[in-house]
Amino acid sequence: xxxxxxxGKFIVGCNYWASHAGTAMWSDWRPEVVEAxxxxxxxxxxxxxxxxxxxxxxxxxxxxxTGHGRxxxxxxxxxxxxxxxxxxxxxxPQMMQRFADFADMAEKYELRLLVGLVTGWMSGRLFVPPxxxxxxxxxxxxxxxxxxxxxxxxVRRFKTHAAILxxxxxxxxxxxxxxxxxxxxxxxxxxxxxxxxxxxKSRPIVSGMHSLEPRRDAPWRIQDQAELTxxxxxxxxxxxxxxxxxxxxxxxxxxxxxxxxSRYYADIGAKPxxxxxxxxxxxxxxxxxxxxxxxxxxxxSLWAHDCHGLLWWCGYDQDxxxxxxxxxxxxxxxxxxxxxxxxxxxxxxxxxxxGDFIKQLPIPALPPRLVEAVCILTHDQDQWAAAFSSxxxxxxxxxxxxxxxADEPLKQSALYLIPSASGSYSFSRRFWLxxxxxxxxxxxxxxxxxxxxxxxxNLPFGIAVQTRERxxxxxxxxxxxxxxxxxxxxxxxxxxxxxxxxxxxxGCEPDGNPAFTLASHGKGQVxxxxxxxxxxxxxxxxxxxxxxxxxxxxxxxxxxxxxxxERALSKEHPFVGITEHPLDDAQRVAVLIxxxxxxxxxxxxxxxxxxxxETWYGKAPEGKGKGLKCYIxxxxxxxxxxARSTHTR
Numbered sequence: 001x002x003x004x005x006x007x008g009k010f011i012v013g014c015n016y017w018a019s020h021a022g023t024a025m026w027s028d029w030r031p032e033v034v035e036a037x038x039x040x041x042x043x044x045x046x047x048x049x050x051x052x053x054x055x056x057x058x059x060x061x062x063x064x065x066t067g068h069g070r071x072x073x074x075x076x077x078x079x080x081x082x083x084x085x086x087x088x089x090x091x092x093p094q095m096m097q098r099f100a101d102f103a104d105m106a107e108k109y110e111l112r113l114l115v116g117l118v119t120g121w122m123s124g125r126l127f128v129p130p131x132x133x134x135x136x137x138x139x140x141x142x143x144x145x146x147x148x149x150x151x152x153x154x155v156r157r158f159k160t161h162a163a164i165l166x167x168x169x170x171x172x173x174x175x176x177x178x179x180x181x182x183x184x185x186x187x188x189x190x191x192x193x194x195x196x197x198x199x200x201k202s203r204p205i206v207s208g209m210h211s212l213e214p215r216r217d218a219p220w221r222i223q224d225q226a227e228l229t230x231x232x233x234x235x236x237x238x239x240x241x242x243x244x245x246x247x248x249x250x251x252x253x254x255x256x257x258x259x260x261x262s263r264y265y266a267d268i269g270a271k272p273x274x275x276x277x278x279x280x281x282x283x284x285x286x287x288x289x290x291x292x293x294x295x296x297x298x299x300x301s302l303w304a305h306d307c308h309g310l311l312w313w314c315g316y317d318q319d320x321x322x323x324x325x326x327x328x329x330x331x332x333x334x335x336x337x338x339x340x341x342x343x344x345x346x347x348x349x350x351x352x353x354x355g356d357f358i359k360q361l362p363i364p365a366l367p368p369r370l371v372e373a374v375c376i377l378t379h380d381q382d383q384w385a386a387a388f389s390s391x392x393x394x395x396x397x398x399x400x401x402x403x404x405x406a407d408e409p410l411k412q413s414a415l416y417l418i419p420s421a422s423g424s425y426s427f428s429r430r431f432w433l434x435x436x437x438x439x440x441x442x443x444x445x446x447x448x449x450x451x452x453x454x455x456x457x458n459l460p461f462g463i464a465v466q467t468r469e470r471x472x473x474x475x476x477x478x479x480x481x482x483x484x485x486x487x488x489x490x491x492x493x494x495x496x497x498x499x500x501x502x503x504x505x506x507g508c509e510p511d512g513n514p515a516f517t518l519a520s521h522g523k524g525q526v527x528x529x530x531x532x533x534x535x536x537x538x539x540x541x542x543x544x545x546x547x548x549x550x551x552x553x554x555x556x557x558x559x560x561x562x563x564x565x566e567r568a569l570s571k572e573h574p575f576v577g578i579t580e581h582p583l584d585d586a587q588r589v590a591v592l593i594x595x596x597x598x599x600x601x602x603x604x605x606x607x608x609x610x611x612x613x614e615t616w617y618g619k620a621p622e623g624k625g626k627g628l629k630c631y632i633x634x635x636x637x638x639x640x641x642x643a644r645s646t647h648t649r
Contacts, residue, residue: 007365008365012046013047040342057092059089061130062130117150156200166231214377214405223269274308288346289346292346317333375391377403378418410431423451424453447526459521480507486550489550490533617638
């Protein structure tokens with residue numbers, strides 16, 4: 001059974017506009033073409049389509065005016081509103097019948113629908129009823145009233161249809177207008193959500209928003225969408241997302257983008273999150289073959305990190321269409337799984353193959369993965385930059401992180417990471433003191449400095465600032481030989497001249513100034529790094545995948561190594577990520593993913609008592625005992641069931 005909310009479940013599908021018409025599919029309704037589309041998509045293995053009742057087609061409201069521009073009446077064009085349910089909602093009965101026919105076709109081909117209700121923004125063009133073209137539809141009370149009426153009527157009409165999987169607020173509705181505050185965004189979201197729930201309490205409500213943030217002054221916040229909806233959404237296009245357009249899409253930064261962003265939303269919002277739109281935006285970003293390799297990696301990665309699903313953008317190429325937005329935007333024309341001549345692209349095959357893999361698994365859902373650390377995102381920083389870099393570095397180092405924002409109650413963990421802390425208000429005093437107590441009770445804390453101001457500082461970190469200054473020269477950090485860490489050279493705008501009081505100096509600048517320190521604090525430990533490596537990496541092209549990239553991940557491994565003892569597998573290769581998913585005390589699923597465009601043959605260490613019982617995907621590892629030789633194809637994965645002998649439990 002398909003689910004967007006059940007842990008460990010995963011759906012595959014695409015966003016859909018009819019192949020002949022794109023956004024004009026409802027006004028240029030050709031049921032024979034639409035049925036051919038749905039048949040092809042279903043035969044290719046897709047399960048879910050995200051679909052869009054275009055707002056001005058379904059609610060074609062127009063004001064008629066009298067003298068001096070006074071509003072006289074609201075009609076559908078020249079047709080008065082009927083005295084029935086459809087008329088009261090301002091909805092076109094013809095369009096509703098077309099959607100009913102569409103839903104019946106979807107049911108015929110066993111496709112489930114995620115319906116984007118308020119589709120007023122699509123592919124770079126605003127689509128609103130003529131009556132609301134001159135108002136801000138996110139804040140104008142009349143526009144919101146009619147949106148609510150439309151949503152209630154639409155949901156009431158189709159809530160019993162078997163094809164409907166979930167209700168989506170609409171496509172990126174946070175682009176339909178500017179909001180003066182996140183309170184205004186909350187009010188609009190609440191109005192639409194409540195309109196859905198009045199009519200249908202049985203289905204999940206999906207956000208449909210993109211580009212959310214956790215910070216208090218953000219107009220559209222992760223926390224607000226999580227409060228009101230059941231499923232959060234990411235639209236992780238590399239060229240539109242900060243810090244994601246630096247490297248080729250089929251390398252580790254590109255392949256982990258969707259996963260990191262979806263976990264970022266899910267962990268901070270405490271709600272499921274799906275990659276609701278994803279694609280490479282056509283041939284100027286990658287070849288069709290590279291796009292397929294990228295998609296394969298992203299699918300395995302999203303599944304392994306409980307990201308619930310992936311919907312490609314979109315079903316069909318639109319390069320033959322002449323109307324806006326396709327006439328305007330070149331990156332909207334060749335995004336499909338299928339070309340205009342109905343020939344499938346390699347991405348279509350990859351999507352279907354992954355759906356088959358999920359169906360054939362001997363388990364109903366993938367259990368949660370082991371997570372060793374909590375990554376705390378703070379005020380006064382670019383939270384996404386810090387989160388994304390930390391996620392990649394942890395993956396390279398061989399452990400997993402979850403996220404939280406500094407406004408949330410502190411999550412339980414043995415290891416806390418605070419990457420690239422910045423400003424004088426990184427977190428509140430009460431949060432800092434609670435974290436300090438966790439460390440005193442035995443936890444380990446790592447913090448990297450991006451010109452933050454902390455109080456208390458000297459006691460927990462075991463160092464004291466002597467002076468602070470701006471600098472323009474590169475910083476070279478050499479580490480104590482006992483750490484086996486390589487030296488690094490980075491750019492950092494602030495220098496703290498430090499004096500170790502009770503901290504151990506593990507790395508220093510050429511003048512002997514401490515740069516990486518470790519202090520005992522109660523029963524716990526505190527690491528301090530004087531440069532913001534996470535922020536630096538977020539803006540550095542070739543910072544991860546290039547042969548000469550600095551191995552910052554080894555710093556993360558050094559810090560996290562004591563907390564990785566519960567793992568059955570460990571690895572050295574920085575482009576191989578491993579997640580472990582306990583089935584019970586004696587069994588685990590291990591997912592090994594190659595986040596690179598080259599085949600990898602590497603040695604994976606197996607902890608005593610564990611062995612490979614089955615290979616569910618990819619080439620079976622070779623060898624027995626403590627070392628396995630694993631071959632993982634380019635941008636692919638190996639999925640194993642591990643078993644532990646009873647005498648080791």
